[in-house]
Amino acid sequence: MKPFLEKLRQLYPSDRLYEDNARLTPYVSDGLTVFREKPIAVVMPLDSDEVVDTLKLCHEFCVPFVARGSGTSLSGGSLPIDEGIVISLNRLNRILSIDPDNRTARVQPGVINAHVSAAVTQHNLYFAPDPSSQSVCTIGGNLAFNSGGAHCLKYGMTSNHVLGIKVALPDGEIVHLGNDSLENVGPDCVGLFVGSEGLFGIALEIQLRLLPIPESFRTILASYDSLEAAGEAVGTVVASGILPGAMEIMDKLAIEAAEAAVNAGYPQDAEALLIIELDGEAAAVEAEFTALTAAIEQTQAKEIRIAQDNDERLLIWKGRKSAFSAVGRLSPDYLVQDGVVPRSKLGEALKEISRLGSESKLRVANVFHAGDGNLHPLILFDGKEKGALEKAEALAGKILRLCLKLGGSITGEHGVGVEKKAFMPEMFSEADLDAFKRIRQAIDPHEISNRGKMLPGHEAPALSHSGPHPLEKAGIISRM
Amino acid sequence: MENDFKLHEPQTIAELQSLIREASIISLNTRKDSPSPPNTITLSLSGFQKIVEYQPEEYTITVEAGAKVSDVISILDEQGQYLPFDPPFIDKYSTIGGMIANGYSGPGGNRYGILRDFILGLTFIDGLGNRIKTGGKVVKNAAGFDVPKLMVGSQASLGVITEATFKVFPLPETYRTILFRFDTFESGHAALLALGRSRFTLDALDLDSQGSLVIRLSGQSDSMDVRIQALETLIGRSHEVFSEDKSIWTTSLKLQAFPQAGLLLKIPSSPTSIRKIEAELAPYSTQRRYSIGGFVSWVHSDNSVCELSELLQKLDLAAQIVSGDTIEHVIGTDHPRAFYDRIKQALDPQRKFANIYKK
Numbered sequence: 001m002k003p004f005l006e007k008l009r010q011l012y013p014s015d016r017l018y019e020d021n022a023r024l025t026p027y028v029s030d031g032l033t034v035f036r037e038k039p040i041a042v043v044m045p046l047d048s049d050e051v052v053d054t055l056k057l058c059h060e061f062c063v064p065f066v067a068r069g070s071g072t073s074l075s076g077g078s079l080p081i082d083e084g085i086v087i088s089l090n091r092l093n094r095i096l097s098i099d100p101d102n103r104t105a106r107v108q109p110g111v112i113n114a115h116v117s118a119a120v121t122q123h124n125l126y127f128a129p130d131p132s133s134q135s136v137c138t139i140g141g142n143l144a145f146n147s148g149g150a151h152c153l154k155y156g157m158t159s160n161h162v163l164g165i166k167v168a169l170p171d172g173e174i175v176h177l178g179n180d181s182l183e184n185v186g187p188d189c190v191g192l193f194v195g196s197e198g199l200f201g202i203a204l205e206i207q208l209r210l211l212p213i214p215e216s217f218r219t220i221l222a223s224y225d226s227l228e229a230a231g232e233a234v235g236t237v238v239a240s241g242i243l244p245g246a247m248e249i250m251d252k253l254a255i256e257a258a259e260a261a262v263n264a265g266y267p268q269d270a271e272a273l274l275i276i277e278l279d280g281e282a283a284a285v286e287a288e289f290t291a292l293t294a295a296i297e298q299t300q301a302k303e304i305r306i307a308q309d310n311d312e313r314l315l316i317w318k319g320r321k322s323a324f325s326a327v328g329r330l331s332p333d334y335l336v337q338d339g340v341v342p343r344s345k346l347g348e349a350l351k352e353i354s355r356l357g358s359e360s361k362l363r364v365a366n367v368f369h370a371g372d373g374n375l376h377p378l379i380l381f382d383g384k385e386k387g388a389l390e391k392a393e394a395l396a397g398k399i400l401r402l403c404l405k406l407g408g409s410i411t412g413e414h415g416v417g418v419e420k421k422a423f424m425p426e427m428f429s430e431a432d433l434d435a436f437k438r439i440r441q442a443i444d445p446h447e448i449s450n451r452g453k454m455l456p457g458h459e460a461p462a463l464s465h466s467g468p469h470p471l472e473k474a475g476i477i478s479r480m
Numbered sequence: 481m482e483n484d485f486k487l488h489e490p491q492t493i494a495e496l497q498s499l500i501r502e503a504s505i506i507s508l509n510t511r512k513d514s515p516s517p518p519n520t521i522t523l524s525l526s527g528f529q530k531i532v533e534y535q536p537e538e539y540t541i542t543v544e545a546g547a548k549v550s551d552v553i554s555i556l557d558e559q560g561q562y563l564p565f566d567p568p569f570i571d572k573y574s575t576i577g578g579m580i581a582n583g584y585s586g587p588g589g590n591r592y593g594i595l596r597d598f599i600l601g602l603t604f605i606d607g608l609g610n611r612i613k614t615g616g617k618v619v620k621n622a623a624g625f626d627v628p629k630l631m632v633g634s635q636a637s638l639g640v641i642t643e644a645t646f647k648v649f650p651l652p653e654t655y656r657t658i659l660f661r662f663d664t665f666e667s668g669h670a671a672l673l674a675l676g677r678s679r680f681t682l683d684a685l686d687l688d689s690q691g692s693l694v695i696r697l698s699g700q701s702d703s704m705d706v707r708i709q710a711l712e713t714l715i716g717r718s719h720e721v722f723s724e725d726k727s728i729w730t731t732s733l734k735l736q737a738f739p740q741a742g743l744l745l746k747i748p749s750s751p752t753s754i755r756k757i758e759a760e761l762a763p764y765s766t767q768r769r770y771s772i773g774g775f776v777s778w779v780h781s782d783n784s785v786c787e788l789s790e791l792l793q794k795l796d797l798a799a800q801i802v803s804g805d806t807i808e809h810v811i812g813t814d815h816p817r818a819f820y821d822r823i824k825q826a827l828d829p830q831r832k833f834a835n836i837y838k839k
Contacts, residue, residue: 101673102750124677146622159626160597167819176815181748182589182775184633185800186809186836187823188596189816191629195622215679239537241560241650280681283707287700340618344537372620409621416623427623428613435612435827436625442826443819454624 001040001083004061008041008085011053018042027086030071030078031133034335034389035418039066039080044088048168048204054087055202056172064451067202069110069138074336075417077145077197081451087202089140095119096205103210104163104180109140109203113147116208125210128155131413132321143203146195148413150246150320153371154279155211157413159194164207167193169200170444180207192439197415198450200443214245214279218289219307219316222296223270227251227354227366230272231346233299234370237276238343240295242288245279247371253330254323254367254378261326264319265312267303274301274370275320277313323367324378331363331380333389337396338414339403343373352402353377360395374412375403401426416454424456491527493611493642499523500640501609506832508581508636517807525577528642533617536561540600542617542645545577552576561648564592566684569802577641583633584746584802587684587696589772592649595632601645602628606638607828617645630823633800635809637834638827652698655683658708658719662691669755671715676751676773678714680707685773689758694722738767738780743788743804745811747777747797760795778802785811809836 008017018024019041028036040063045051058065064084071078080086093110100123105116113134116127130149131137137147142158143165155161164178178190193200224230230249237247250258250273255266266273278285278292296304307313328334341349350366353375357364365378377399381392400410400423410416410423424433436455441447490496500506503521525546533542536559543552549570556562566586567579580602585594601615604627614627631641662668668691675685675695684696697707712718738744749757751774761768764787767780779799781788785806792799792812799812814837824835 099752100677101752103676104750124679146626148620148622152620154592156593156597157620157622159629160593169819173818175817175819177819178816179748179798180750180753182594182772183585183746183748184583184596185746185748185798186816186820187634187638188583188629188632189819189823191596191626191632192823195626212677212679214681235537238539241653243649281679281703281707281710283703283710284681284699287703291700340616340620342535342538342540342618344535369620373618374620408618409616409623411622412618412620413622420623424623427616431610432613432624435606435610435614435627438826439625439627439823442822 001063004057004063005041007057008043008054011050011057012043016044016046027068027071027080030068030073030076032074032076032079032417032419035076035079037080037082039084039086042086042088044091046091048092051087051089051092051202051204052168052172052174055168055170058085058448059171059446062446062448064448066450067109067140067144067198069141070112070133070136072133072137073141073145073417074338074414075145075411075419077415077417077450077453078141079418084448084451089138089202092204098123099180100125102180103212105208105210107139107206107208109138109143109206111139113137113139113142120210121213124213126213127208128161128211129158132324139206139208140203143194143206144196144198145415146413148369148374150248150317150369152369152413153247154243154245159191161209162190162194162206163209165190165193165203166205167200168202168204170446170449174204178207182209195415197417197454199440199454201449216280216282216285217310217313218278218285219313220276220292220296221266221305221316222274222276222299222301223267223303224272224274224300225302227272227350228347229300230274231350231370233274233296233301234346235344236299237292237295238371240291242278242292242295244276244292244371246275246277247369248275248320249273249366249368249370250275250320250323251366253363253365254327257326257330257365258319258323261329262318262322264315266319267305270302275316320367324376327365327367327378327380331382333381333383335379335381335392335396337375337377337379337399338411339375339400339408340412341373341375341403341406341408343371345406345408346370346373349375349402349406353399356395356398356402360391362392362395364395369412372412373408375399397423418453421454421456424454487522487524489524489526493605496523496640496642497605497609497611500605500607500832503832506640507834508577508640523640525575525640525642531555532643539648539650540617540619540645541648542601542643543576544643545575545580545641547576548572549574549576549579556648557651560651562651563598563646564649565589565595565598567595576644580632580641580644581634581636583635585772585776587686587771589775590685591681591683594772596629598647599628599632599644600647602631602641603643604631604639604641607830607832611642612639615645619647635834635836637809637836638824639833654698654701654704656697656704656708657722658695658697659722660693660695660715660717660719662693665689665691665758666755667691668693669758672770672774673751674714680711680714682773687754687770687774689762689768742780742782743785743806744802745779745781745788745799746802747779747792747799749774749777749797751775756795757797760791764791808838809834
């Protein structure tokens with residue numbers, strides 16, 4: 001390792017190369033704090049050339065690396081690798097160009113998600129993917145993990161909003177995937193790269209697709225006497241042929257917590273809350289709104305509220321987006337899961353999760369993207385209690401298996417990372433995983449790019465109880 | 481070449497796998513007019529036409545790759561659902577596997593996205609004969625590499641697709657297709673740019689080289705007149721009614737005005753770059769139509785492949801050959817090639833399938 005570090009020191013001044021314990025400590029984990037690993041060094045490149053030089057060095061010495069933005073991954077995606085380095089991309093944070101006529105922006109990977117929308121709002125445009133951590137998470141991380149958010153139902157995930165990528169492959173070779181068009185010729189390499197969890201190298205420049213800000217919104221809150229009734233209401237709305245921008249459900253525990261945290265004005269007597277948002281041209285939204293209210297009236301809603309202005313709308317979303325960190329206040333520790341079930345199985349899944357929770361004697365809160373069947377059960381536990389973390393992990397595993405049994409997926413938007421690697425063989429066959437591995441090795445023969453993530457093999461570090469991430473404690477990030 | 485031609489129609493996955501394992505060159509004949517090299521085994525997936533799973537309330541459909549696109553469209557239609565990207569160039573022989581491998585999207589891509597935005601899962605047989613299942617059957621899934629997207633536009637160069645799952649959308653209550661006629665391409669183009677940046681959510685936004693803008697709106701019927709009035713205000717002129725029928729988009733606008741002979745190209749473009757494409761290609765013997773709000777250019781040409789490839793390279797553009805008497809797949813620039821070559825090596829190490837880039 002010594003010759004490698006010596007060469008690294010030639011590339012970086014000491015204020016951009018961390019090797020001492022004190023400066024390495026903040027990097028030992030990401031948003032999933034149960035895993036910790038100390039890197040041998042953290043480097044902070046200032047430009048693409050420094051990234052490429054770093055990769056060439058890693059390739060030459062076979063040193064694994066993980067690219068890191070704000071470290072908000074909930075699957076341990078930016079967890080350091082044993083004997084590896086962290087390439088911190090926070091200083092590659094420039095928006096390189098904005099093209100309003102083509103509705104695109106070219107950005108560096110360290111740009112924060114919310115900053116993109118802020119920079120283009122003067123052109124009446126925005127960047128659609130809206131993970132709950134959007135005020136701190138970076139575009140590079142969104143791209144690596146194909147991040148979602150509340151509005152995926154209508155607008156899709158990060159993958160649907162990336163047109164082109166300038167990539168540094170793990171050996172430092174530069175390739176240009178995609179272009180400035182929605183269309184492409186040849187296999188969709190951009191599609192493959194997005195969501196590859198950092199296993200194919202580092203995105204240096206990203207051409208993002210922007211959308212015009214919708215002219216009009218209609219946001220509706222409906223409360224229900226049971227979580228199942230809210231789940232069934234989702235089915236009724238979907239069957240009515242309306243395509244809302246977002247459809248979210250919160251259960252009682254989540255409602256109470258969110259209410260205590262931000263005073264969102266949610267009904268306090270509800271067992272479950274359904275939030276539905278329509279967006280688009282004013283005339284179209286009004287017509288859809290009439291049809292939507294008719295559909296909701298057919299469900300067993302006990303109360304229906306409609307946001308009267310933009311402030312009320314934003315307050316509803318503030319409650320929703322803060323729900324996870326708010327639930328965290330109810331318990332010293334929690335695990336958040338991210339499974340997907342077919343939409344028609346939502347009711348069944350929720351019932352079974354509640355049963356599994358009582359069986360394990362653990363409280364489970366639910367806040368989730370109901371419109372696309374993406375569940376986020378939040379398992380509450382006290383890490384100081386002996387065996388509690390293991391018990392919570394075991395429950396999380398049962399929930400993921402339930403999702404698979406119902407025909408769904410082990411992750412909707414958090415990615416596999418280190419957390420769900422063990423479940424990959426339950427979702428994919430040996431031949432499938434072998435193909436993934438062959439693709440990986442063709443692009444990264446030394447398997448140095450984010451080694452140990454997504455694909456089984458390369459043991460994950462042991463679980464450790466360490467409480468929430470410092471940023472999360474400070475209320476800056478939240479889990480969703 | 482014609483003499484060697486034998487169509488293999490495996491009936492089971494195992495038969496298909498062993499055909500692939502034994503063959504040295506495999507063609508899926510995704511472009512019926514392109515000649516095949518000698519010793520080519522041509523596969524037909526006519527034995528794989530089943531609708532594997534379709535629960536309308538899930539808004540997803542899983543079908544075998546040999547299923548006819550037209551059948552899938554009518555099965556969805558019966559349940560009030562559709563593929564919003566308007567699969568183009570569809571005839572009674574077109575299959576789902578061919579649709580994915582070709583990777584074309586029609587005008588409807590303007591609103592909700594193109595083919596790659598609607599594919600959720602995909603099973604294929606790679607060049608070693610392995611059956612590989614990727615993606616999933618639910619609308620949201622982040623597990624594993626997104627191989628379903630990779631296969632869109634792969635032109636049968638990475639494997640034989642056997643099954644796919646798509647996200648589908650509810651059919652809108654009504655459609656309205658209207659036309660705005662401008663005197664020049666430039667003024668039509670200016671309107672296209674203005675519309676692209678506007679608050680209007682248009683299903684389709686197409687422009688031809690004479691400056692005619694064709695727009696499709698969809699939604700609740702009682703909102704249509706108001707929306708069209710607002711469009712007229714923005715554009716500053718009145719519309720002509722084109723049609724209230726949706727089928728117009730799969731029949732009348734199928735580039736039917738272009739001659740059968742010659743080359744038909746798909747060129748990815750952008751709302752602003754089509755102005756340059758129009759100016760640069762007009763002097764050659766080409767015909768042009770711009771679709772998906774300017775994000776794709778369909779170009780018909782009587783020029784030679786070589787000549788066109790050089791011209792496209794000069795303009796830093798790539799094109800996929802949709803039809804024409806040539807074995808080329810992609811001409812012009814080849815920026816992703818280094819990445820593609822690595823994937824090709826992983827999935828088809830013995831080079832049994834076509835190579836989309838010229839050697």
